[in-house]
Amino acid sequence: MTIATISAWAIMPNDGGCKNLQDFxxxxxxxxxxxxxxxxxxxxxxPAEIRKLNKFILQPNVAFGADLIKPASEHWGVLAGIHxxxxxxxxxxxxxxxxxQVTQDGQSMEGVFSGKNDSHAVQWTFTxxxxxxxxxxxxxxLKFGPYFxxxxxCGFDGFAYDGYIRVNDPTGAKVLLGSEENERGNYDxxxxxxxxxxxxxxxxxxxxxxxxxxxxxxxxxxxxxxxxSFKTLDQTLYPIYGTIGIAYRFK
Amino acid sequence: xxxxxxxxxxxxxxxxxxxxSTSCFKDEPLNSECDIEKAWVHVSDLEANxxxxxxxxxxxxxxxxxxxxxxxxxxxxxxxxxxxxxxPGATITxxxxxxxxxxxxxxxxxxTSQDGKWxxxxxxxxxxxxxxxxxxxxxxxxxxxxxPSTHKFYVWHNTLPxxxxxxxxxxxxxxxxxxxxxxxxxxxxxxxxxNGYDGHGxxxxxxxxxPMGKTMGKPIAAGNLFLGKFNxxxxxxxxxxxxxxxxxxxxxxxxxxxxxxxxPSAPFTDKDFVVHPEHIDAGDIYxxxxxxxxxxxxxxxxxxDNVLSSENIVAVARxxxxxxxxxxxxxxxxxxxxxxxxxxxxxxxxxxxxxIVFSSSIEGANFEGAIGSMLKIDKVKLTxxxxx
Numbered sequence: 127m128t129i130a131t132i133s134a135w136a137i138m139p140n141d142g143g144c145k146n147l148q149d150f151x152x153x154x155x156x157x158x159x160x161x162x163x164x165x166x167x168x169x170x171x172x173p174a175e176i177r178k179l180n181k182f183i184l185q186p187n188v189a190f191g192a193d194l195i196k197p198a199s200e201h202w203g204v205l206a207g208i209h210x211x212x213x214x215x216x217x218x219x220x221x222x223x224x225x226x227q228v229t230q231d232g233q234s235m236e237g238v239f240s241g242k243n244d245s246h247a248v249q250w251t252f253t254x255x256x257x258x259x260x261x262x263x264x265x266x267x268l269k270f271g272p273y274f275x276x277x278x279x280c281g282f283d284g285f286a287y288d289g290y291i292r293v294n295d296p297t298g299a300k301v302l303l304g305s306e307e308n309e310r311g312n313y314d315x316x317x318x319x320x321x322x323x324x325x326x327x328x329x330x331x332x333x334x335x336x337x338x339x340x341x342x343x344x345x346x347x348x349x350x351x352x353x354x355s356f357k358t359l360d361q362t363l364y365p366i367y368g369t370i371g372i373a374y375r376f377k
Numbered sequence: 378x379x380x381x382x383x384x385x386x387x388x389x390x391x392x393x394x395x396x397x398s399t400s401c402f403k404d405e406p407l408n409s410e411c412d413i414e415k416a417w418v419h420v421s422d423l424e425a426n427x428x429x430x431x432x433x434x435x436x437x438x439x440x441x442x443x444x445x446x447x448x449x450x451x452x453x454x455x456x457x458x459x460x461x462x463x464x465p466g467a468t469i470t471x472x473x474x475x476x477x478x479x480x481x482x483x484x485x486x487x488x489t490s491q492d493g494k495w496x497x498x499x500x501x502x503x504x505x506x507x508x509x510x511x512x513x514x515x516x517x518x519x520x521x522x523x524x525p526s527t528h529k530f531y532v533w534h535n536t537l538p539x540x541x542x543x544x545x546x547x548x549x550x551x552x553x554x555x556x557x558x559x560x561x562x563x564x565x566x567x568x569x570x571x572n573g574y575d576g577h578g579x580x581x582x583x584x585x586x587x588p589m590g591k592t593m594g595k596p597i598a599a600g601n602l603f604l605g606k607f608n609x610x611x612x613x614x615x616x617x618x619x620x621x622x623x624x625x626x627x628x629x630x631x632x633x634x635x636x637x638x639x640x641p642s643a644p645f646t647d648k649d650f651v652v653h654p655e656h657i658d659a660g661d662i663y664x665x666x667x668x669x670x671x672x673x674x675x676x677x678x679x680x681x682d683n684v685l686s687s688e689n690i691v692a693v694a695r696x697x698x699x700x701x702x703x704x705x706x707x708x709x710x711x712x713x714x715x716x717x718x719x720x721x722x723x724x725x726x727x728x729x730x731x732x733i734v735f736s737s738s739i740e741g742a743n744f745e746g747a748i749g750s751m752l753k754i755d756k757v758k759l760t761x762x763x764x765x
Binding site: 173174222 | 495
């Protein structure tokens with residue numbers, strides 16, 4: 127089920143394998159998690175072109191997961207797991223001189239936009255974290271390490287409105303955008319989203335009872351949200367999401 | 378245990394610091410635009426230099442880089458000091474209000490954006506209006522070029538009375554360009570007809586604006602050509618306002634003639650792209666003369682929604698039933714119907730605007746018509762009353 131188990135199989139000696147495997151699993155701890163994520167798909171460092179965040183609309187970002195922790199010493203251990211989670215955001219921001227390209231079926235409109243922008247991103251992913259675990263006590267654990275995600279379904283779309291575009295560059299034709307549906311500049315970058323992503327995660331578990339605990343994770347994407355061939359936006363966007371939730375120790 | 382808590386604290390602090398440092402709003406970027414938005418002039422003797430006070434102020438369209446003050450033919454332009462409203466923060470050289478000699482041709486101004494990264498060059502000229510000496514003005518459509526800024530679609534020039542080329546013909550091609558920037562010049566709604574009735578002509582085809590045009594509620598684009606200006610500024614939500622019909626005209630038009638071919642396509646669709654099989658598309662050819670100011674004297678221009686209905690209209694010449702011509706050139710020769718008397722003094726002082734309009738779909742301004750409907754035009758003549 128996890129990379130830990132697979133690696134365990136791989137390193138297992140042939141003779142007396144069964145016993146070793148039982149040994150191995152006897153000490154492995156198992157956790158189930160359910161949580162809620164909040165965050166954004168955002169540039170590293172806020173570009174000066176983004177002037178104001180008008181709205182931040184909470185999204186149904188549920189996260190389910192199962193982790194195995196193999197203790198390696200009194201304090202240290204290795205975690206591997208599989209999570210299924212949604213990293214979605216819906217924001218409305220005011221921008222100035224923001225370079226963007228509106229594309230639909232082979233035709234595109236490129237320009238520099240000043241006005242308001244409503245963006246909606248969604249991505250359902252299978253994520254495998256591989257983390258070092260440091261146990262302070264039976265209650266507290268700190269986790270740190272990379273994760274790898276495969277995106278199963280995703281979207282990134284929105285519209286520019288209540289402002290104007292300078293076609294191609296700031297010296298091009300000025301075109302006003304309104305707020306009604308046919309007065310906006312719509313965009314959809316669904317096809318440009320990177321399917322395999324990775325990043326670094328850090329988290330804390332706190333078990334207030336033997337089997338029940340709460341957790342908080344921060345997952346910081348280090349691969350761009352879009353494929354590297356995607357040049358529409360000047361900044362590379364990274365999914366950065368924090369998750370809080372309930373953990374259950376089942377083993 | 379204390380040691381471990383210290384480590385947690387440091388880790389958490391580092392994460393928080395990273396988040397904060399990357400999410401603060403930066404200082405507002407400087408303006409990167411560099412437009413002349415308005416050009417105007419104060420002259421001590423307005424009457425001696427200008428025909429109309431409205432000619433002293435020019436609202437510059439974002440796509441224009443030529444600013445022309447039209448003045449009396451005996452105006453003194455050796456010490457002329459135009460002033461400019463430019464993008465906030467931008468700079469202009471030579472300075473706004475500086476005095477220049479415009480008698481030797483245009484003066485070039487450069488506007489540089491506040492952030493210093495962009496600049497635009499404008500030519501400002503004083504056109505001491507020459508009068509048409511003939512009563513017949515020919516529009517042969519032989520002077521065209523690819524749009525100098527985009528190089529994507531054709532623009533046409535008219536011949537002015539002094540033989541120079543004017544920029545009085547406009548098309549909606551720029552609107553099509555925005556949604557279809559990858560199209561070739563001959564795939565635009567209005568393009569050059571290689572084999573016209575005589576030399577080159579103009580061809581108009583009602584086009585599919587593609588997926589982007591449809592999401593904007595503009596599924597088709599009729600080919601058009603008109604005397605006036607195309608201002609894309611509010612074209613997305615008020616497309617009828619993008620066509621600013623008419624140029625100041627100082628003669629009394631009598632007849633509009635020329636040659637056309639027409640071939641309607643099917644199916645006829647409305648602005649929601651719904652098919653109306655009972656409708657057959659038709660072309661449109663007309664000319665309108667109107668008073669170019671309101672009762673208070675403020676400038677007035679007719680748009681797509683009132684060019685044929687405004688009470689400022691003085692005369693109209695319209696070709697009835699531009700229908701299927703089976704590949705043959707058809708001659709038209711239409712008399713202007715006058716609804717009001719012409720005021721000769723107002724006419725001489727640029728108080729009237731004239732437009733001539735061609736369209737491949739008669740309801741194209743409302744995005745109704747048939748994709749593929751085709752109009753061809755050539756050898757257009759405007760006959761005016763001969764002065765005694």
